[in-house]
Amino acid sequence: MIVTANRLRSIGWVVLLALCGAVVLALSFRVNALRSQVHRAEQRIVALKQEKMYLETEFETRANQQQLKSWNDIEFGYVAPTAGQYLENERQLASLSKPADPDAPAPIRVASADDSVIASAAFPTMVSPLTGKSAQAEEAIAQTDAPAAHVDHATATAALGERLGTVGRPRAAEGATPAAKKKAAKTANGKSVDKGGSAKSSASRSASAAGKPRTGTPHKEGRISR
């Protein structure tokens, strides 16, 4: 019985040893597998980094200074920015939008828009494919039914140019407003006219509705009243 117990114990040790050995073996296999994975990853990193370097070098070669210069000479024609294109500080930026002094001689034009060109640019008359009448005549008919917002493009463009091109002086604007209102009201056949864009659009609408050649008066007054 004792021998059996002893033998059993020794068999137990052997089994334990074998088990440990197996675990160690499995572990070392796993470690080796991981290690070779790491190695492969490293190799891949090296290869990718080299590939990146090739591509970078190729890009730098294709976009080298002399190449860019010859493209610029032939294709783009970019030149160095001039002094006028730089703003040193916020103060310089603010000075661009500064309103004119109360007693400044005339409105200062900060961006030039040639109104005469826009005004004289005749838009081709649109002819309705159904009725064969001109679009203006069509609209004149439609106008009676739907007096919804409609803008004469030529007038509006010119008016926009005027608006962008001019900085109104507060005092001058105040002074002009009553007269402008009066005149605008007159042209608009007694319609009540308020300030700004609505004055322009309604004035021009009335002009086009009447089928008369457009005069400069309505939107000009509109500008001043702004």
Next chain:
Amino acid sequence: MNALTASAAIASGRVQLANVRQSALLTAKKRALFILLAFVFLTATALMRVVQIGLFEGSPDRRSMADALVPERGEITDRNGVALARAFPSYSLWYNPKAFGEKGGSPLVKTPEEVARALVQIFPDADYDDLVRRLKSDKPSYLRKRVLPEEANHVFALGEPALEFPRENQRYYPQGSLAANVLGFVDLAGKGHVGMEQVLEPRLLDPAQRANPVALSIDARAQGALEDELGRGMLESNAKGAAGIILDVDTGEVIALASLPSFNPNRSDRVFNGLVFNRVSNQVYELGSTFKPITVAAAIDAGVITDLSVRYPTGPLNIGGFTIHDSHNFGPSLNVPEALVHSSNIVTAQIADKLGGPALRRTMMQLGMNERPTIELPARGFPLWPRGTDAKGDWARITTMTVSYGHGIAVTPLHLASAYAALVNGGIWRPATLYKVDPARVPPGRRVFKASTSARIRQLLRMIVVDGTGRKADASGFRVGGKTGSAEKPGAGGYRRTSLVATFAAAFPMDKPRYVVIAMLDEPQGTVATSGQRTSAWNAAPIVGRVVPRIGPLLGVVPDASRDVDITDLSPLVANGDGE
């Protein structure tokens, strides 16, 4: 024996028992020992393995990865990290006659002539006869260095095993000929020549340092702009060569350095001496009138000129049989600002005469005009420094006078750039360098002029550009100041009237100078583009006028038309006019 047998027979029962016990014990001991030994062996093996893993494995892998990414020769970049030179593994075309083995028989599948003809079709610039000769010889050799991958594919399609494509690390310059004179080149044997490739060779090949790129002071964008405009100026004036330099006045860093005609360092096999020659650091020229501000500065500094409105006569000066002339007649007398604006040799000579030879000589020496220029480049020209008449080396009176307007002394354009930096930066001369300088470690330099003198010279240089000969350099908003110089080149039997060296030495912005720009043309001709003139005002000054707007914003100088150096105290002294 019998007795033993008898006793054994008697005691056989007990003896047998004793024997069994003994042998069992022995067996048990043997087994214990065996197991012990096995455990010791296992432990020892495990320990050894631990030691082996701990000491030898793991680390070699890591090092090999780092090694794979370290270039064989370190990279050179500009000050912003743009690669100027890098090690680049590219294919070569290698002919290996032993590809089929050692034994006899043709190494090629087709005839050498056929293969050579096919190769010429792939590489149109290849030499057919040379290829045939190489393919017929039984020595291995390079048929071509630097083969593009697609070209390699074409060659591979020929199906010749003797044509191999080893991938080799070569030196590659992505920017082509940009800054070629600064960089130099690497020959086929891997040795650096001419420029920083030669200077930095130990550093670039050092295994400990070559992983980190070397940053030069060059700015690739400014370098490109300078080369463009110099090249254009050279074509327009039909000049033999051109040189230019942009120098940071406060640190001495060379932002751009160009010498034309240049070379392509990628084709080191085609680089030859004429193109490698660096006109900025190696060639000495008499730079003419650009020296006048230096003379005037020395005179103001020494207290010789205290009143700028004092007028000097402008009649031809006769000194010991030598007559000093001006290019034009500017009236009977000129004051100092007028003399600079009109570039009068006669007045400058008189100022130098009042200042005296030793003082002018000392100033020139403080500006480093008597030694090779201070820069890292290996090729540095030694100035032609006028010989003295006595043991101390003092100059003769006429020498002092000619040096004052830049004749009788020949220096490199780099000398002039460093001197102008000292003129405008508050009076401190610093050595020029091609290494990027840490702003905290700017070399102290040495004081040559007083700060007040420098301020005065800034006004005078600005006046020359506003009112005088440098008008074509006046880039709007950049407050350029500078001085023209058109010196006749010495030839056999005196100066040659038609061979000039036209220089424009400038600095900007004059209210707080940041950069010196020098443009120089070697033997410019009068062409339609330069209005038939060959003097500096018509060819070198416009170059500076075009370079400055291109580089200014890149280098942090914002153009501002509302700002300038105040010259109101000097402008009443000058009547507008032209000079040389």
